[in-house]
Each structure stands twice: as structure tokens, then as C-alpha cells.
Amino acid sequence: MDRQDTMEYEDGNALAGPLGELFAPDVTVATGRCADCGLTAHVAELRVYAHAPGLVARCPSCDAVILRLVRATGAAWLDLRGAVCMRVPLPPA
Template sequence: MKLDGNAIAGPLAEVFGRDVTLAVMTCSGCHESAVIARAMVYVTAMGSVARCPTCDRALLVLGPGPGARIRFSMPGVSSLELTPDEPDAA
């Protein structure tokens, strides 16, 4: 099934400890930068692959590991830009 990058918001939040769908990734293939939410995500029972919206290179791979672990790799990402966490509102 093909979805947008918001489809992996939950698993990425488990990896990074926060929502990163607005983080900017740069593709190592075409060098285009876009937020994770713009990636094309293919979801199967074995995991998810986020692909570059410009050149279709595999950017992120997420899947279940042994036990409760998560397997995560970023084979097609040359850089990832995260904004600082917002301070909690009191």
C-alpha cells in the first residue's frame, strides 16, 4: 500500500522520541530536500519503506526486529535536519 510520510509518524516517534514528520531529509541520490511527510511510503507486513518523492530512492526503512525491537535504517538520506523541541507550555 502506498501512502505519504505521515504513515510512519508513529514508528518514527518511537525511534526519535518525538514527531519528526516535519524534519527535512536530503536524498543522497538526487540531493533534493523535503520534509518526511512528503515521502512516498510503502507499507507491508514486513515493514515500511519511505521513498524520495523526486527520484524514488529508498530513504528510510522501518520494520519489526526480534522481540519488541524496531529495525531502522536511513540508506538514502545524506542529511536529516531536526528543529529543537518546543519547551513545554506551563
């Protein structure tokens, strides 16, 4: 029996509050680290291409894809697999 079988968990609704805090602030001031070259930069420094059905943001240093955002009626898809991490500054509690 692995550890996940013995630990209690909550469903994804437990993420509603924490994720709501992350996406309420201005994300362009967030910093992220490129998974390819390791550059840490503000989201506002990414190179954004809007010539497709969605937006593609690339690293200003190595041109790797950092994020993809596609919107449709009633939904959005956000792919951040090109970022090692994102640091979003939050206002004081």
C-alpha cells in the same frame, strides 16, 4: 598507531540522551536530503509503502529508497542509508 588508538572514548550509552531528544519530537516535520538526487524535503513528503513486513519510504522526486523501518516484538530496525542527513527541529531548551 592511529589516532583512534590514542583517543579516549565512551561506549554507546553516551548516545542515550542525545538520541532520545531526536526521536521524541515529531519526526514527520524533520527534513532530509536524498542521497541520490539531492532533494531536501520533509519526512511527511516521502512516499511510504507498507506492503512488506515493514515500511519503505521513497523520495518523491527520484523514487530512491530513503528509509526502511521494520518492527518486531521488542525491537525495531531503522535504515537511513538513503538520506545524506536529517534535520530534526527541537523545542527550545
